[in-house]
Amino acid sequence: MKRIILAMLLITIFALPAHADRFDELMGPYASAFSQGLTEIGLTWQDVTIDLGDRNFYGGDRYRLRFFDTFIANPWKIPEFVPLLRDSALELADDPPMLMVVAQNRLGNSVRLGLISDPVEPFQTQVDAAPAATCILDAVKGFCEKEGYPLTNGEITYLRERGAAVPPPVAKEVALFFAALPDVLTYRKYAMKPVIDHLLTSEYTNPVETYVKSISEENEDEALAKSLDLSVMTEYLLDNLDYNYLHTGGTLLGFVAKAMREHLRAFTDDADFSFTFETPLGLIALNGKANDIYTGGVPYLLIIDTGGDDSYAGGASTISLSNPVSVLFDLSGDDTYKNESTAIPAFGSGVFGYGYLFDEAGDDSYDSPTITQGAGIFGVGLLMDSAGDDSYATITGGQASGTYGTGILSDLSGNDTYECYQLSQGYGFTRGVGLLVDKEGNDRYTANDTDIRFPSAQSKEHNSSLSQGFGFGRRSDIFTGHSWAGGVGMLFDGAGDDRYSCGIFGQGAGYWYGTGILADASGNDDYEGHWYVQASAAHFALGILDDAAGDDHYFADMNMAQGAGHDFSLGFLVERAGDDTYDSTSLALGGGNANGIGIFWDILGDDTYKTVKGTNFGKGNPARGGIRNLILCLGIFADTAGVDTYPSAKPFAGNDKVWTQQEQDGKPPKGYERGVGIDTEITSPPPQEASGK
Incomplete structure (x- = not known):
């Protein structure tokens, strides 16, 4: 019940109103420092928002999520609420159905089974009353x-004889x-009922394979742009599939699997x-x-393996519409899960259904290659690994990847890669959410940026990563006008010294x-990326990076990083404690570009800033002309404790100073261009300190 209450608290807390005194409640002893800085540039805390009315001039937000609106409307909620969300996920990392609630509530479609009564109890009572010797047959x-599908006499005999040889504790499960x-x-049937005829009569003979291939061969946004038929079918599914019923079935199966x-x-x-x-x-x-060896391409419904170093080429994945559920339990051993097909999902992937994998022990x-390791497409995919130093590898669409669905990967312990x-x-x-939770261990997260297979539009020398806490939408105002608002990508890591590396777009970005x-x-962490990374966002999006403790190092060498928002976007980086080092680029450390807002806040520690060029340390760089001249573009830099080291190339910045954009360039801000930097000394504990869980 404690865990259920914790998850329910997270469901309601994001709806708290923004009263006049809410800023002081959210920011505590730091409110006065931010208020002072904002006053210097003629703003109040209420002005720091990306206004819905302004965004409405541009549109393209079909399927926009309320979760997104909460933080865009009031960025000051981010420093208090994101740690609550992180700690909730870490606390519930071993609880499959409640992790689904944490993830799916971000979509506005979570289902609170178990709040009043145990949904498994009626089934468990039925099983407890059944004789063990014939329970598989029955x-x-x-x-x-x-x-x-009535069984033949031969099948009944087989089940009676072979089922009796299965150990009773396994047979009961x-x-x-x-x-x-x-x-x-039944819940899945009602979720699919409005769309199933459309799917079956479409030109795609195997919709599962169609969507898997659309991601394995190129990212979904590019595939949709090239195929009008796929785009039309996808929009029909988004409009008509019943996500509440879909999540009810997935959550119930999660309780049963638990x-x-x-x-x-x-x-x-x-x-x-x-x-x-x-x-x-x-x-x-x-x-x-x-x-044991489990071959690939097989529609597995249920696998239970109690021992041995096993090899899996398939399992825990729904590979066709007639294989809507696939669950795998492996209790021990150093197991190998390897699938080479780019057309078949594997290992904790739900495509138009539910695919769950639980591995309890071993390295x-x-x-x-794709749709794997916690991936959902119009379904729910879950991978939960309880112990061991594990390695996860995929090309695209895996490791907590939600495309029109839910993808969850939870690793409870070990030094993982x-x-x-x-x-x-x-x-x-x-309409998708990806949630990766790693509870403890010195972990390495790598979005390959040396083998350039997905060159970015920003720089052909780097891959477009779109990973490590990334929310992505479809921009189609330059194609057909059928733009779709993005989903939610979350990566929560608990204890350990971790390393994050990516190319372009990643590490808390949108x-x-x-x-x-x-x-x-917690931990001494290292973040490496290049452009649109480390709390950065582009085109009406939101990027957040929150690091609670440790002596951390941030590196970004190209553009838009470490608290940067471009084109009506918000990027917010919160670094709570530790002696940190920032190797930064232009439009960083609180950079707003083209009516975006960038906020950087280092709360405690003696920090080192190595930025030497560009628009940074709290500066707005507006796109001039038309209504953009009337809409805020803002950069905020704040370092609220410690003896910090600033680059000599930025003489305006330093300890115990407040600086404004006008003082940086000697020119008055144009239109609603604003920027402020704050360095002060406040020694109170940071809000929502790391729980240590």
């Missing part, structure tokens, strides 16, 4: 008959799965057994202590009404 037979499965499928997982964790029998059975929805595979390796190229590591596209958040709770 469960599978009952399910198949209910779904209209199979029965629990099948007891709940009809309800899960119960099964807890029971299976207690299974310590070193048993050697093997059982397979083909159902209308996919294959059941149950295995014991042997080193595991996950490698699949995450490697991708793009659309991964906490990525959300339209594009086209997308929201990207990277929040790290």
Whole structure:
């Protein structure tokens, strides 16, 4: 119940009103410093907003999320609320259904099953009353008959004989799965009911493969621009698929999987057994202590493997419309998950359904090119790894990637490595959310920027990463006018000295009404990127980076970084404690460009700033002409404690100073161009200090 209350608190807290005294409540002892700085440039805290009415001059925000609006309307909520969101995810990292609530509430479509009663209890009561010796037979037979697929006499005999050889604790969990499965499928059916005929009569014979390929061959935005048919079908699905029913089925399955997982964790029998059975929805595979091999391209419904160093080429993924559920439990061993197909999802991926993977122990390796390791497309994908030093590798669309759906990856312990190229590591596209949670360990997050396979429009020498807490939308005002607001990408890391590296677009960044958040709770961390990174956003978007503790290093050498907003976007970097170093570029450290807002805030520590050129340290750089001359463009830099080192090339900046944009360039600001820098000494604890969890 404590965990449920925590998640519910996060659901309601973002709706708190912004009363006149709310700024003091949010910012505490730091409110006066910011108020002083804003007064210097003729603003109040209420002026620091990206106005909805101003954005309405431009449009393109279909499917815009309320979560996005909350922070765009009042950026001062960010320093207080983002740590709450981070700590909630870390606290619930081992709780599948509640992680879904945390993620899906960002979309406005979370389902609070379990708030009043245990949704698994009726199914568990049914299973507890069933005889163990025949529970697999009874469960599978009952399910198949209910779904209209009566078993043959031979199948009944097989299930009776082979099912009896499965250890009773495992057999009981199979029965629990099948007891709940009809309800899960019913919710999915009603989610899909408005769109299923459209899907089946479309030119795409396998919609799952169509959407997987659209991401594996190029990013979804580019694929949509090239295929009008795919664009039209996708918009129909976005408008008509019932996300509430979809999430109800996914959350119910999450509760069932949580119960099964807890029971299976207690299974310590070193048993050697093997059982397979083909159902209308996919294959059941149950295995014991042997080193088992699971082939790819198979529509698995349920895998339970209790031991051994196993090799998986498939599983925990919905590979067709007739394979809507796929769940995998591996209890021990150093396992290898490797899929080479670019047309088939794998390992915790839900495409028009639900794909969940739970690995409880061992140093595991996950490698699949796309739609993998916690990925959802009009579905829910989840990967949860409990222990070990694990490695995750993908090319695109994996490691907590939500495209029109939910993708969650939760790693509970170990020194882990995450490697991708793009659309991964906490990525959300339209009506999608990606949530990556790593609770502890010295982790490495890499969006490959040496092998240039996805060259960026900003610089062909770098990949377009779109990863590590990135929200992405479809800008189509330059194509067909069918623009779609972006989703939410979140990466939350708990304890450990971590390293983040990417090319262009990443590390708490957003594009086209997308929201990207990277929040790290502790450790001496290293952030490396180039353009639109480290709390940066472009074109009506939101980027947030929040680092709670440690002596951290930030490097960005090209443009738009470390608290930078471009074109009606907001970038907000909060660095809470530690002696930090910033290697910065132009339009950084609180840079607003073309009516964007950039806010940089280092709360505590003796920090070093190595920026030597460009528009930074609290400056706005407006796009001049027309109505843009009437709309705010703002940069704010704040360092509120410590003896800091500033570059000699920026003599206006220094300890115990307040500077304004006018003083930087000797010219009066034009229109609503504003910029301010604040260096002061406030020694109060930072708001929402790291919980240490």
